Amino acid sequence: MSRTSKNHDPELSHRLSRRGMLGVAAGAGAAAMLGAAVPASAAPVTAAQDRGHGRGGPVLPPGRLGIQLYSLRDKVSTLGFAPVFAELAKYGYDEVEFAGYTQGSAGPITLAQLKRLARDHGLNPIGSHVNYYDDNNPGAYSFAQNLEKVLDDAQALGLKHIGTASGPWRYGATVDGWKRAAEDFNTYGAAARRRGMKFYQHNHAEEFSFATDKPKVRLYDVLLAETDPNLVYLEMDIYWAYVAQFRFGKQVDGTPAPFDPLRYVLRQPDRYPLFHVKDGERNDAARDGYDMVDVGDGDIDYKRFISAVNKTHGGRRDHHWQAEHDNPVESFAFARKSSAHLHSLREKDC
Template structure:
């Protein structure tokens, strides 16, 4: 627990975080409950509102008192929050139990879990964004990741309207997928229109901006991937200059082997040649295990096993985002799995998520986003997947 007992600071002015808010933000990132014994701003700064509400951590206080007043103003609300549950944010985190007065207790606040655009349809979908945002809110989601900024035949929509829709329904836009490159010089990709891509990401208030394109622009040799990695470093530096993180989302082919050196896994080249402070990864867990199925043997037949989770555990800070999608094991399928709704498959998400969130300092550092590439019905998938992740909350 972090308790602020420092001298009272002057009222906050402007957008800059005062010292008390910086310490409060550090407490959130470390997964620590926070108590403010001073009138200082602390967690009450507007810039921290969303992170505070979605953290799932107990927090209370705006001035320290003594005796009975103290019990009412700080520990009382804190224990109430811990008992009846607050609004956890990134990941299926849980609120710790605590002894509290047995009655009366207010009804639990809705627990939320992150979303991805599986139930926020892609540009080809026909559902208007307004319906999507309200439905996601109803199912307990609090984050969305974009894969395009349009709404198909529902009509045009501006970035400002898109951001406002998300905000009005308690959804934080957390990232977006944009193409890596194109032969069209006017294409909306990182390679062709980096400035425009970053301008739009800033307009939406994104903290992450990335691509689901594999680094195959120059081929599948080691040098080809080194060249692509250098471009990723460039995009990462440009994103960082604007306060964002650039990331790459994998499919299964990233775990294949270099054509000029079949003992080298291409994903390892990407990790080694990109700057860990500039280029981050969004692991699509389904596709990572599909890669395990496809590429646990080298082209010469030699054994080359790997565990996707190990990549994360070795460098957890490089994986701020995850796509949670599920699959039923099916060796007759070319990918080793048939994609199903989250919770209906054989991928052990309790094991995977627990291993990541229990790392010291990592509980609040990751965002778990449900996804299905071709759901039978998007809203049904969103509802069922949210329910499953909520069921894991007390186990991870």
């Protein structure tokens, strides 16, 4: 993704620049690489693991475990979607969220073929990340520059959700700048709704920072207040929300400004159809307060978080949970471990 604002954190901009596309890497044949890429620790999920252990129902809603394919970009760009989908099906995944529709050196693929591949492997394409804007490129593949094309592609894939991982920084970090971005999002949300889809925005930590012109106003609160809840939805990246709790738990003048990511969701559960489940090991010496690790290896209490969200909507469990790691040591092993851990969580201890 392109840099979204002159006022934007350059490190965040670099991070976002990687999210709307899959890298291209040279590789050997798919079959050979697949055999070499999956270590013994990444064996398929067994039936016992899929059911979990002990008494009590599963915390993870049935049929709602997905994975953000950005976490597997190395495999997609060399092996292609088909071998990746086959592995995800073995690991017990139900859904996939796209971060691009190409497969690098594995060769060209059409949207119709991609949709069919997902279906053939029992995977539901639930959403996709697309750039918010690229004002330096009128023909860019983004919501701002190419809205109808973005929606055409999402519709061709049968997506129920289409969103962006770009922050609302297009017009700066002021309250008025975020109000203008909210107007853009309302426009995209209305267009998506006409197609039977929901538009959503995925957060990083910086969305919870404070406005440069009104340092007591949290920008995320502006986004929530200025977007129409019937048109604009949120995908909470739980890890980055906890990072924000660490980084932006005080106003610029040092006044405490604590917040709980879970309470944002519980106040408006209908606005959060999607979540990113990534984990972090607490490290107060790090800038973010956490070191990103595989799901289940960190300190974020997903049993508590998912269980609390499940209790909204009268227990209907209307939400979707996408495992993710920005830079896993071994992406198939990460995918396998994340599924096994999340399937093992049981309600009895919640």
